[in-house]
Structure formats: C-alpha cells, structure tokens
Amino acid sequence: MPGTRSLRSDARRNYDLIVAAAVAEVARSGAEASLEKIARDAGVGSATLHRHFPSRQALLEAVFHDRVEGLCAQARELTGAADPGRALADWLRAVAVHGATARGLAASLLASGRDPSPPSSSSCEFMLHDAGSMLLRRARDAGAARPEVSMDDLLTMVNAVSLATEDGPYAARLVTLAIEGIHPGPA
Incomplete structure (x- = not known):
C-alpha cells in the first residue's frame, strides 16, 4: 500500500x-x-x-489495491503471448470477472475515472490503464485492435458490464460478445 x-x-x-x-x-x-x-x-x-x-475513494483504493495488482501481474504475463488479440481479450474478461465479483470494484473504478484530476501512479485506475495499455499496443501492432480504440474505452466497457451483472461468468460472456460482436465467424 x-x-x-x-x-x-x-x-x-x-x-x-x-x-x-x-x-x-x-x-x-x-x-x-x-x-x-x-x-x-x-x-x-x-x-x-x-x-x-x-475520502471514500482513497479507502476503496486501499481495499482493492491487491486485487488490481494481481490483474496487472496477469497483464504482464500475457504481454509475451503469441496471439496479442487473444491476450487482450483474455485480460479484459479477467478484469470484468474481478469487477463483477468484487463488490464495489467496478463502481470504484468508474468513480475514479470521473475525477477530472489525473490519477496518481498508485491508483487502481492508473495501474489497470498502464497494464492494459501494453496489451492494447501489442494487439494494435498485430492488427487485432482498431487504432481508434483506447484503453479508457475498453476499461469503461468492462466496468459497465461488471456493474450491470455482478456475476463473473456472465460478465465474461458479455465482454466476449462486445469484443467479437454479434456477427457470426467465417464459415
């Protein structure tokens, strides 16, 4: 801490x-x-x-710090994956599951995202953004992510899914649906 x-x-x-x-x-x-x-x-x-x-937010940061650190470690491990697009998707699903099952995590991250001041380097929001940005950069370089997609976009989407479900498996399913879209894959 x-x-x-x-x-x-x-x-x-x-x-x-x-x-x-x-x-x-x-x-x-x-x-x-x-x-x-x-x-x-x-x-x-x-x-x-x-x-x-x-502030309440400062307390929530302390409550969730270790869990977020675990997600960041997972992102670092996935950085060397052979398929950068899948690595990013796997990590986003993990963030969604954590957010859905750790009551208050998604709400805390969304609240900190609305704060106009830049987050400190020890904040959960900054940590997740930094860790995910490595994966997003690799996915973009591999042509597996659109250039206009930002980590802010992805974290907002994942947190919104987490807040809406509070159910880990369902959150993972919805994030997969958001990433893959509703279009069927090639035959």
Whole structure:
C-alpha cells in the first residue's frame, strides 16, 4: 500500500484494522459501505479513519489495491503471448470477472475515472490503464485492435458490464460478445 511504510506502529496497526474492516464491509455492502460502520468494526474513531483515508475513494483504493495488482501481474504475463488479440481479450474478461465479483470494484473504478484530476501512479485506475495499455499496443501492432480504440474505452466497457451483472461468468460472456460482436465467424 502506498504511503504506509513510514507510519508509526500504532498508526500502521490502525491503518491495517481499517482496511481489514473495509474489505469485509465492502464485500457485504459494496462501494457505498458505511464509513462509520467500518470505523466501528475497526475499533477506531471516525476521525482516525478520515486521517488515514480523506475520502471514500482513497479507502476503496486501499481495499482493492491487491486485487488490481494481481490483474496487472496477469497483464504482464500475457504481454509475451503469441496471439496479442487473444491476450487482450483474455485480460479484459479477467478484469470484468474481478469487477463483477468484487463488490464495489467496478463502481470504484468508474468513480475514479470521473475525477477530472489525473490519477496518481498508485491508483487502481492508473495501474489497470498502464497494464492494459501494453496489451492494447501489442494487439494494435498485430492488427487485432482498431487504432481508434483506447484503453479508457475498453476499461469503461468492462466496468459497465461488471456493474450491470455482478456475476463473473456472465460478465465474461458479455465482454466476449462486445469484443467479437454479434456477427457470426467465417464459415
């Protein structure tokens, strides 16, 4: 987690308790989980929660950071795949499944995408954009992605599918449909 290494031991303990409580509560209630309940479950006051996480979005970033890091690692692994178009599609499906099954992740990513200020390099949005851009670039170079398609377009599509379904297999199916279209393949 960015910025937590220099915390005093009691502050680090509070940070970890807040994140653990937030992970559990966001899993139950989604991105709009009660911050007051999270603070109570962590055994800290509201002011302590807000000192560590000045906004709901900052807390959600901490909640989802490890999952997003896993998706980024998967993108790095897929960068060397023989079929760049399939690698991009496989990764987008993985992002959709994670977004659909991790309550609040897709909503959090869409909310951060509406923020007019550029995301920090440690934000989940930036991490996914950066990781996916490598795959998109390779797919474009191989003629497997249209030149006007942006990573912002793809992440918005994947997050929208995740929000609409909250069901991993169905999200993967819809992303596949969006990527391949409704046209039947060659006979």
